[in-house]
Amino acid sequence: MKRCPECRRDYYDDTLLYCLDDGNALLEGPASGSGTGDEPATAIVSEPGAIATGFRGGEDHTRQFVHTTDETAILQTGAVAEPQKNLGDAVEKQQSFSANRATKPLALLVVAVLILVGGFFGYRYFQPAGSGTINSIAVLPFENRSGNADTDYLSDGLAESLIYKLSQLSGLKVSPTSSVVKYKGSQTDISAMSKELEVDAVMSGRVTQRGDDLTISVELIDARTKKLIWAEQYDRKLADLLATQREIAATVVQKLQLQLSGDQTKGLAKQYTNNSEAYQLYLKGRFYSNKRTPAGMKAAIEQFKAAAEKDPNFALAFAGLADAYYLTQVVGDTTAAAQQKETTAMARTYLDRALALDPYLAEAHATLGNIISSTEGKWAEAESSFKRSIELNPSYPSAHHYYSRLLRRQGRFDEALDEAIKAKQLDELSAGISNNLAEALYEKGDIEAAIAEANRGLGLAPFWRQYRTLAHCYLRVGKTDEALANARKAYEVNGAPNTLSVIGYVQAVAGNRAEAQAILSQLENSFAKGDKDGTSSASGTSVATVYAGLGETDRVFEWLEKDFQANRYGNIWGLRTSPQFVPLRGDPRFKDLMRRVGLPE
Incomplete structure (x- = not known):
């Protein structure tokens, strides 16, 4: 049971996070103690024949409403509704009402009241909070409610796909996957989370798979006020996952009242594949790739290849293959490192294929620029690739990060620092981006700031390059003992x-x-x-x-x-x-x- 600290209403559905009456965060335990006080207990009950929510143009999905013991009700979506044994008469009354409503005139009046009250609360609680424009959002890893870890790729992949879609909107800052993955499975306070990520809104969700059936629940919350902006539950088939993902992204844009250009609208509705099996294999590839381990990269390559075989025109599958082959060299795969030329050549082949299929993939252009600059030394060509990536998706942090490294090699230190700062602003929690910024600060002579940034990066991950940067920084200011200690730590991490x-x-x-x-x-x-x-x-x-x-x-x-x-x-x-x-x-x-x-x- 949960309770609202403001209105003291009790909720028997533990999946709810916010009060549906005033939007306050719910606390554990009953408000009324024994449950016999003046405040009516609240239960969420599902009924196939109940009033439609009407939030998505008349589509016929599971209807849910909140029923209280004093027979008032409001519409609600986005919660997994299951009758609880201790609801007692509340559930019994609701079931009785459902069975006899066609023969009881009083029921018609109740239905009318439900519609009016539901419409009022639906308007009130699913409109953007009046706290000003929302310019930034974090999409947290969705919770896997299937009870099977093998389906984590669905919950993680759906959230990552939404991040990918929304990040292409130039007017909205979206926290990258690398920044939000740390919150997977955590109970972090929304205020602390939004402050760390520097976002106005937070989106979370839950995914349940039962065979071919999917239930996806999503919530969008104004992190500044902790008010619920929008919530929805989607009951779909697994084959409809792609369409559902696009629908969720479009609804988020609508609820945030974002004004899109024609190109942005097209990008939001873009279909990278119509093959559901290929898309699921792609999500599995992304899931394994994000592990950043040699075994993970090998598994990712297998899944991306399978996705490309299912749909030979699936550009994202080929882009995923390129990234996976390139990353095998930097995640500790000694075989791939020893075969650097071969793995890089494979990455380049798949990149060319991806861009031939879709020249508008910002991530592919950034990876291409990185390969060209790190293995071929074609500086002008690499710079063009980075600029094209940034043009297509200004919010892609890796593009600014790779571009900064190129500029540093060319001795364009002012420009390099600017790009390094942009990358950090877009992804505060990347250890690699942090280290590049520390090195750029060192090259500009701001040793104090470089030391501070390198130490901040070490708090994110024990990266050997940060220890190396600190060694050079301390040596620059004459602190040889500290320099030697950090050089030795670098060698401990990477021998x-x-x-x-x-x-x-x-x-x-x-x-x-x-x-x-x-x-x-x-x-x-x-x-x-x-x-x-x-x-x-x-x-x-x-x-x-x-x-x-x-x-x-x-x-x-x-x-x-x-x-x-x-x-x-x-x-x-x-x-x-x-x-x-x-x-x-x-x-x-x-x-x-x-x-x-x-x-x-």
Whole structure:
């Protein structure tokens, strides 16, 4: 049982979050204690022949209304309504009323009252709260009420699809999936949640699957006032999932009173596939991909491939394949990392297919730009891809993030910082975006802000790059002990030879030459053993890093040249953003190397 702290009405449906009388958040337990006080207890009961809600143009869905023990009633949608044993006479009266309403004239009067009262409350409680325009929204992961973890892909996928749809509306800020996933299964207070996400409204939902039948309940709440804006329950077939998702998105736009352009209206109604099986396989692919693990990526690739086979014109399936292949290299899959050229080539092939089918996929353009800039060094082409992605979806944080990294490599630090800030504003809870901003702040000379941002990022996830950034920041301000501690933490998180070089560099700058020389010997031996692509052994750039700390400039360029001759351009492209090589930027050999890899001198 739940109760309203304001009007003290009792609710027997534990799925309700807000009072239907005044919109206040419900509390656990009865308001009247024993239930014999003056306030009537309230029960939600379902009846197939009850009054239609009328919220969706006369479609015939399950009707529900709230029935109280004093025989008043209001319309209600969006709650799972089941009669409770302890409702006693309330349920019995309702069932009796349903069975005899055709023969009792009094029932006609009751029905008329229900319509009038329902219409009043329907208007009152399902209109946007009068707290000003809503400019931002968070769609939380939907709750899986099916009792089967294997259907999590449906609840998670539906929420993510709504995020994808709504994020394409330029007038609405939508929290990305990476920001809201932490709230899955939590009971976080809506005020704290909306404050952290910096949104005006929060949407939540529940999904129940029983064979081919789906029940989807959604609620949209004004986080500023905690008032219910809109709630609805959809009883559909699994095959209608795509259409239902589009309908929910359209209703959200309507309830938020958003004014859309013609292109935005078309985008909202866009159908990426008409094949329900393909769409469900795609949702499974997204579910596994979001796990960001080697096993998850392999499973995602299987599901995306199956989706593409079901519908060879399903552009999102090919875009998902491209992302999955590219991400296998960065989630700890050692086989994919060792086969970097092959996996990148697969990602590029699927990206080209996706964009050939649908050139308006913002995410695909951003991924294409990232691949081009990180593996091919085609800077102008990559920049065009990032700009096109941002044009198509200004609210896509990764586009701004990738673009910022490109600008940093080119030495366009002011522009890079602007894009890094935009990415953070769109996704406050991404550790990768946070680290890029910290590095951009370092390059602008704002070390205090860089340290603060790197530490904030560590609170999101223990990312080795943040420890590396902190090591360079502390070294810059002369705090060698803190720098060494963070360099060692980076190596603990990511024990690659290239990360070991950061410890060697800090030891060298701190004057611990013997320790630096010992690490240098390890790296040179690792480089000598080598591997086909230089992904599991030390690179020439990592050896050059320690020599830079020791101040041996000639040896620095000798080892950088080794990477250039081995076509390991990816290592050299990051030189302009590497703190250890900043003192070398004025050296003619540095400028020549930049010119040879296609970067501004």
